[in-house]
Amino acid sequence: MPRIDVLTLFPRMLDGFLAESILGKGLQKDLLSVTVHDLRRWTTDKHRTADDRPFGGGAGMVMKPEPVFAAMEELQSEGCRRIYLTPDGAPFTSAVASALSRERHLILLSGHYEGIDQRIRERVIDLELSIGDYVLTNGTLAAAVVIDALCRFIPGVLGEENSLTHESFTGKLLDFPQYTRPAEFRGMSVPQVLLSGNHAEIEKWRAARALEKTRIVRPDLLK
Ligand SMILES: C[S@@+](CC[C@H](N)C(=O)[O-])C[C@H]1O[C@@H](n2cnc3c(N)ncnc32)[C@H](O)[C@@H]1O
CATH class of the missing domain: 3.40.1280.10 (SPOUT methyltransferase, trefoil knot domain)
Structure with missing residues (x-):
């Protein structure tokens, strides 16, 4: 410990x-x-x-x-x-x-x-x-x-609901955007792909958003 x-x-x-x-x-x-x-x-x-x-x-x-x-x-x-x-x-x-x-x-x-x-x-x-x-x-x-x-890096500290895998700075990229219920809120909709159940498409979308965000906010991380 x-x-x-x-x-x-x-x-x-x-x-x-x-x-x-x-x-x-x-x-x-x-x-x-x-x-x-x-x-x-x-x-x-x-x-x-x-x-x-x-x-x-x-x-x-x-x-x-x-x-x-x-x-x-x-x-x-x-x-x-x-x-x-x-x-x-x-x-x-x-x-x-x-x-x-x-x-x-x-x-x-x-x-x-x-x-x-x-x-x-x-x-x-x-x-x-x-x-x-x-x-x-x-x-x-x-x-x-x-x-x-x-x-957060000590085994057992993060519960199952929290994970290090997709976190900003864990890989080279910042994190992708997250959404939760409701799917419609004040005229704003959750991106369709996240509701599709198509895991390959969801992963592709997340990777693209993470790359886009990193390019804009922290281009130094991509060098
Ligand atoms: C007012 S600061 C001292 C600043 C020092 N005169 C200087 O210019 O480097 C007082 C204390 O706050 C802590 N501290 C302030 N900024 C910090 C930072 N960015 N990272 C880590 N510790 C910080 C340090 O322990 C430091 O001794």
Whole structure:
């Protein structure tokens, strides 16, 4: 069972996330474990200080090394992967999610303020990941994104009604359009082919729509 530890200054941000939907069920079934830790637990002063002013001046605050080193030293295990979520990390993709789902133990570190002391990155981080080209106020949601995407690759987490087979990014193409009942809604009809029962034609139609969508929205995926 993959074990995931999350280190954050905002543990309550993940309360609802961990209780709901497919991930919530996966946790209940012990298909993975996620433990969220308040980084301030490893602070030692009475104000529970986790940040300080940057050397060299400049705006904002930087997360201090001591609590993060202490937390890593307590939580890490042989062969675990220690990951820092950061906008200047490598892109987090479906392929990375799939690879991470096969790891035994992950520690996800969420930053805040202006980021974290560089010595943390050099000594106690194995991998740096960005969930996209934008800047969040802190990395807790980024950790949630990583957990949500990787849990889908853990055998048994997706029920029968949910499948990875035709998903965007599973192959080279984005997903095709989906329809459900009613077949007519406010003057809009479901494409006839989907009602035909002809599976070969349906597959052909879906492949063509997926290709069309990918060409328009993400031509880079076709290169
Ligand atoms: C305000 S950001 C720090 C941004 C940093 N000064 C920079 O420009 O790269 C605070 C924290 O949010 C998280 N974060 C923000 N954007 C992110 C992204 N796109 N992917 C992953 N983590 C992100 C990181 O943990 C980061 O330490």
